[in-house]
Amino acid sequence: MTKFGERWNAGLRELIAEAGVNAMKDAGIPGEQIDALYGGTMASGSLIGQEHITALIADYMGLNPIPATRVEAACASGGVALRTAYMAVASGLHDTVVVGGVEKMTDVSTGDATIALGGAGDQEWELFNGATFPALYALAARRHMFEYGTTEEQMAAVAVKNHANAAKNPFAQFTKEITLETVMNSKVIADPLKLMDCSPISDGAAAVILMPLDKAKEHTDKPVEIVASAQASDTLALQSRKSLTSLRATQVAAEKAYRLAGIKPSDVNVCEVHDCFTIAEILAIEDLGFFKKGEGGKATEEGETALNSRISVNTSGGLKGCGHPVGATGVKQAVEIAWQLRGDGGRRQVKDARIGMTHNVGGSGATAVVSVMRRAD
């Protein structure tokens, strides 16, 4: 992956090329061995006036004429790209596939980026009426507080933990630890969410290379296997949901992923979850079955999701601390889990990590993708 952040000196093509070359070097795979490319980008049309992004990547990486397919599912674009590429390899249609995720977000104003991101929700029912994403997740936060007594301090604890992890990740956008006071005293964006409850606007890219396991074993002593990858959908507009405090798409995808992998939530050692806002991490660790519904805030506050605790959540720093170039996030999650499973987590290494998981959400939950990965050495 690339360093995430405000990458003023790099455009989209430079970012994805940097990540792609890093992945190819890491895997020891030259370009001519790659026979398909899958890419995740959310809103390059609105953000940089460029569609046809994955063909552009193949072009800029010198990979023509391989098939190059962009998938888009808002902020879950990277995770859906990973799953689609996994399907391409598992089916035998392609053998060695590169998956890239990228977003260049800082070429437009924060206001324009917020409008572009609003396209992840229901434009006609939500964004048109002024409901940007902080507002939508604020509704979920307020309802979670009402139903389960979750506090603003518990949400703030998510941010404190994720910045602490990010401070140990050289690729993260934010490099300093923060305190509970920093979060609580930050500016209100959409009550009860404050600035430090929100993930940032970021530039960045990530890439991974997939191939059949027996072939991967010829290239590395530390192969990582994708055991299962499941995806589900839900309504775009929050108003159509039965609940504001659960993401049904997460629950359906997780259930299927656990079943396909033959594991249960307590088997997972390390998990990257989709914390676009602090409340989103609380919803995630509940919907993924790590904690009972309503207990995610308390568990976070008590340190049960910290590095090397009951379950290490968002060791990369998550979207909150590592940054959230939307199309890149789902692929970055896979990069972090691969590093953790290989023992390459550096100062944020989870001890004896054998089973990892990624959880990538599009919009306010209209798409969710969950992938289970394990050490295969």
Added chain:
Amino acid sequence: MTKFGERWNAGLRELIAEAGVNAMKDAGIPGEQIDALYGGTMASGSLIGQEHITALIADYMGLNPIPATRVEAACASGGVALRTAYMAVASGLHDTVVVGGVEKMTDVSTGDATIALGGAGDQEWELFNGATFPALYALAARRHMFEYGTTEEQMAAVAVKNHANAAKNPFAQFTKEITLETVMNSKVIADPLKLMDCSPISDGAAAVILMPLDKAKEHTDKPVEIVASAQASDTLALQSRKSLTSLRATQVAAEKAYRLAGIKPSDVNVCEVHDCFTIAEILAIEDLGFFKKGEGGKATEEGETALNSRISVNTSGGLKGCGHPVGATGVKQAVEIAWQLRGDGGRRQVKDARIGMTHNVGGSGATAVVSVMRRAD
């Protein structure tokens, strides 16, 4: 599919729902039997402020929580969606899959639509410098005229033929035949291309349902089999190509599709090709191997691609006559070929059509997808 055209009374979600319901009725498949959705849309972010389109479709069609994946490859989005869905079924990962293609283009001005479409080419090297798509294809046309003696009248003959076919297609945007004089006397857009050499701005949607062949035979006496589907990429910018008069991505994809299907070009009875401009159809029928390089214009002028001639090309009317809602086009091509192979082509039916093909291009050729279909009764 829906009627293509200026559909002022329908938004994107109404269009795709109309096509989806038509496909489900035609196949006799209720929503609860569908286990995944693939959708092709090019530029909904720029055109209607909405990303996350396929999740939106699943929502609006009542298909939640099935996985819903949008793929984008500019004007080849529909064809790439078809191929990705084909992979999903062929791999056994999913069983009954719906593929939708849709674009709502008339909510913005023609100028804004032209800019959005420019995102299919290389934004930094082409569109930013003023090279819109008519200009790019005009370069190809001029070079083809120079190298092979192709004439403006031969290009105009493509438009005349495709409008003649469109006049027989109740779903087409244009319903009247035109003469060579109409084309030759129309306004110059980018010399030598005139207004009537260009496909229109359109609204529309199309959908097909895929499943394993043995299962399809339980639902219909006239199943159509996708025998092969191949995809290739090329540089986005024309300036990086070795040739302006061939699309390498078309050649690579076609060669692979023929090999996988075990057929040769002369076996194809009916083909939908990507005629975004009249010159594009001439390039296509040469690159697909139906005619020698340089002879496509002459062959068209002599009627060899007309309905029930040597090879029936663009019986639907093509992009030129039937319309070109960009994300819908690749799926619409599959709908037309399925109708032809089933004998449901009405007044434009090709006699004894047994093998059909679709050819969908993204941008000026950075993506091409070729699918071979045959009657399987």
